[in-house]
Amino acid sequence: MNVIEGKLRLHGSENIAIIASRFNHIITDRLVEGARDAFLRHGGKEENLDLILVPGAFEIPFALQKALASGKYDGVCCVGAVIRGSTPHFDYVAAEATKGVASTTLKYGKPVAFGVLTTDTIEQAIERAGSKAGNKGFEAMAGVIEMLDLYRAMEE
Ligand SMILES: Nc1c(NC[C@H](O)[C@H](O)[C@H](O)CO)[nH]c(=O)[nH]c1=O
């Protein structure tokens, strides 16, 4: 059996964007730092990494659409933090961010990661932004890197 899979490695010339929402920026700043760290640790170059900021997670798919349509990026890492409040707003924001990122990704066929936290509490978000449950921004960027390598392997 031939197993085709990507490895966690960059060639160094890849252009990657992080799209981050500013809402709950105390959390999303940490996710951006994690994503940047993953990019640099795996061989990416600082000058090839762009940070695109949007107001909230709802706007992430719109910026993603623009970024991919520009043809400038080999992959995109989306990060955000949607934290449940006391109304149903959470469900709408989280659902639109998820659906929008998934459908836009399918349209362009480039590696995109969904590092958007959807948590019930701020504590759960803190745990996933560089404390006891790791850093989901780092993990999301690792996903972009692996998928980039997988696509290369599938094209060989
Ligand atoms: N409550 C959260 C939001 N809400 C804002 C929306 O994302 C959006 O910016 C607004 O409705 C204007 O279109 N965004 C988050 O990222 N996280 C939240 O917890």
Ligand SMILES: CC(=O)[C@@H](O)COP(=O)(O)O
């Ligand atoms: C996820 C949200 O949109 C949330 O912050 C909104 O809070 P609320 O439902 O209390 O207005």
